[in-house]
Structure formats: C-alpha cells, structure tokens
Amino acid sequence: MPSDSGVIPFREIKDNRGSLISIEEGRNIPFTIKRVYYIFNTNGDKPRGFHAHRELKQVLICMSGSCRVRMEDANGKRDYYLDNPATALYIGPGVWREMYEFAPNTVIVVLASELYDENDYIRDYETFFRVFIKRTVVSGG
C-alpha cells in the first residue's frame, strides 16, 4: 500500500469472462472508503481539479478513456497519464492536482477517505504553496 502519492498497480483477476479488480481498505488502499464519486461526460478542453486537500486521501481510477494528472507536493511536480483501470493514482493530503486532456468518453472514479467537507479544500494555489511547499522547503533547509 502506498504512503506517498503516486501510482498504485492493482492486481487484475482475469478469466475468459474478462477482468476484475477488487479494492478493500487496508489490503490495497491505505484508508477506509467513506465516499465514492465519479466524473463523466468530460470535456477535453476543460481541465478540472485545481485544489489540494488538508486531510483527504483519494484513489483515482480511469475506468474508460484517458486523461493527464499533474500533481505538486513537497516532493516536487509529477505528471501522470491514466488510461488503464488496473493502474490507479493515490493522492494523499497536501497535493495540488490538475486534471486535463480528457479523451472522449473518459470516466474517472474516485474513492475518498472522508465524506465531502468543503473546509478540507484549499482552492487557492498561493495558500497551498504557503501551507505545503514553502513551509517544507524552509524547514528542510
């Protein structure tokens, strides 16, 4: 199970009927699933995200289509290309995320560790930078 944000390769159970992936807390994701949400009818020209969370942990799974996810945290910036239901993205607290370049018919399912709480969102990049990046850089130097 991941502790840092990044790719989670799930074990795919295959037979002649197709593929199945099972996700259970403590077994292959590092939290209890309190909420599931999904985005669909995505618009390739319209990026989403542009926020970080103070506490929330999430797993993003691209069930259909593809998209790119740009993440920034105290470890730096990374770009990911999601196009496979067997390769998910774990995003912990303190990560700025931007999702873009949605292919037609893209569906992203997100498993979240807490119920929806607007107070957990940081929607302003300057605030995110001050709280999660600058502090770390200063304390690290």
Added chain:
Amino acid sequence: MPSDSGVIPFREIKDNRGSLISIEEGRNIPFTIKRVYYIFNTNGDKPRGFHAHRELKQVLICMSGSCRVRMEDANGKRDYYLDNPATALYIGPGVWREMYEFAPNTVIVVLASELYDENDYIRDYETFFRVFIKRTVVSGG
C-alpha cells in the same frame, strides 16, 4: 434510499466541465462501503453472476458501455438494461443475478457493504430457490 432491489437514480451535478455523481453511505445508498470492485474487458458472449448473497448489499453502476441484468427474488423476476452512470442498480440480499449482453468496452463498478466472504455466496440456483423463494412462497401462502 432504496430498501428493495431495483433502480437508484443518482443526482448528476453538471457544469461545462462535465458531470459528477457523489455517493455517500446513508445519503444515497443504504450501507457503508467496505469494498469496491469493478469488471472490465468484458466479453459479450460470456455472462457473469449466477449467484445470490445471504447478507451482502451491492450497488452496480455501468460506467461505460451497457449490459443487461436479470434479477430474481421473492418478489419475482425482473430484467434491467444498464447504460447510464447516473442510473444504478441496488441489489440486496437474497437476489439471484445474471449479467449478460455486455457491449464492447463495458465497465461495471460495484460498491459492496462487506469485505469479500465466500461463505456469503450462494452459487447453486436450487439452494437459492429453496432458501429465498420457496420459503417465502410457502410462508406467504
């Protein structure tokens, strides 16, 4: 929230970026989510399911493509056609289910009320009928 097995229409939050649906226990599904699994790379010729559960509650969501689901319980038999992420299927305990006619690129996500437990499965139709149908018919008559 449903108490009997059948369709759940979810509220879709739409804007110019696309659609979002959020699922939380007690708000729009009648259980805590302990497990999430999904099936993909489905084979149109290969039906799935053919079992009932003693206690497990599940919500099936067709995220991409389409399929048919045949259910049988003490209330009789029903057929459903799933092709929309905003219209899910709640399947309670004591329901025999068969899934078939998967369109290409179909992805089904299932939210489940319990961790995987082989002892909760009834994989033999005669046993299912004896436990959930015959008993009900006799006691109802």
